[in-house]
Amino acid sequence: MVKPVEKVPVYLMPGMAASSLIFKNIKLPEDRFDCHYLEWIIPEKGESLQEYASRMSQYIKHKDPVLIGVSFGGILVQEMAKIIPVRKLIVISSVKSTKELPKRMLFARYTNAHKILPTGLANNIELLAKYAFGDVVTKRLDLYQQYLSVRDKYYLDWSIDKVVNWKQEKPLPDVVHIHGEKDAVFPRAYIDDCIEVPGGTHVMIINRFKWFNENLPRLILEE
Numbered sequence: 001m002v003k004p005v006e007k008v009p010v011y012l013m014p015g016m017a018a019s020s021l022i023f024k025n026i027k028l029p030e031d032r033f034d035c036h037y038l039e040w041i042i043p044e045k046g047e048s049l050q051e052y053a054s055r056m057s058q059y060i061k062h063k064d065p066v067l068i069g070v071s072f073g074g075i076l077v078q079e080m081a082k083i084i085p086v087r088k089l090i091v092i093s094s095v096k097s098t099k100e101l102p103k104r105m106l107f108a109r110y111t112n113a114h115k116i117l118p119t120g121l122a123n124n125i126e127l128l129a130k131y132a133f134g135d136v137v138t139k140r141l142d143l144y145q146q147y148l149s150v151r152d153k154y155y156l157d158w159s160i161d162k163v164v165n166w167k168q169e170k171p172l173p174d175v176v177h178i179h180g181e182k183d184a185v186f187p188r189a190y191i192d193d194c195i196e197v198p199g200g201t202h203v204m205i206i207n208r209f210k211w212f213n214e215n216l217p218r219l220i221l222e223e
Contacts, residue, residue: 007034008087008220009062014040015071015093015205016159019149022070025209028217034062038073040150049162053079060084066220069094070205071185072163078172088220092178092212093186093202096171100190105164147206176219178212180204195219 010033014022020037028035038059043052057080060067064087069077074094081089095101150156171177171193179191180200188196195215200208 005032007032009034009036009065010220011036011038011060011062011065011067011077013038013056013067013069013073013077014147015073016163017150017156018070018073018147021149022147022205025213026205026216027213028220032217033220036061036065040155042150042152042155043158045154047158049076049079049166050082052076052162054083056080057083066090068092068216071202072159075163075166078168078175081172088176089172089174090176090178090216090219092205093180093183093200094177095166095186095191096175096177096193097168098166099169100186100192101164101166102185102187102190178219180208 010028012020012023012026012035014020017040020039023035023037026035038056041055047055053076056076060080064085066088067077067081067086068090069075070092071094074091077089078091078096080086177191177194178197179186179188179194180197180202181188182199183191183202183204185202188194197204197208197211200211205212
């Protein structure tokens with residue numbers, strides 16, 4: 001009797017303020033991969049990113065999983081990979097070190113400019129989409145309404161602060177970085193050593209899902 005191939009556990013973390021619905025068109029072969037979708041939880045008062053990553057790691061129920069994170073979710077899974085052993089770490093539309101943050105975010109770090117953003121207006125979906133996705137949003141608000149689910153002001157203030165003040169001098173070893181050529185949030189010009197998706201924007205996990213369906217299985221399984 002042929003022993004069935006053991007499926008690879010894959011955990012997917014969405015970007016800032018987004019729900020796991022951003023992955024709804026990502027289809028990995030069910031005979032090889034066991035997919036699990038993580039959701040944002042509201043941070044506790046004064047919680048560090050490392051403490052938050054520790055709490056999120058409790059939702060990982062498999063040994064040596066593959067962690068995939070988008071944007072701020074990519075930063076989070078890197079912190080989780082410092083806590084639990086992982087088979088592979090993949091970040092999408094994200095950064096691997098402080099040096100890859102754009103100059104405007106480094107400026108905000110030293111001036112605290114990010115703390116005056118009107119996150120209290122988070123129920124204004126157009127404003128929220130602008131900060132979460134960084135694209136021209138006028139024609140896409142119906143689309144973003146589906147995906148942006150976390151509108152808690154404390155969560156948004158906390159998340160923006162953790163991105164701006166993220167401290168990681170060097171990329172973690174063997175991280176796979178997939179990045180869009182036209183990413184407006186984390187411009188490609190600042191990104192080192194990545195798999196570039198031609199024409200890809202910060203929301204390419206949504207609108208370029210065919211590229212991911214064609215390439216993710218191979219990238220996950222590569223040694």
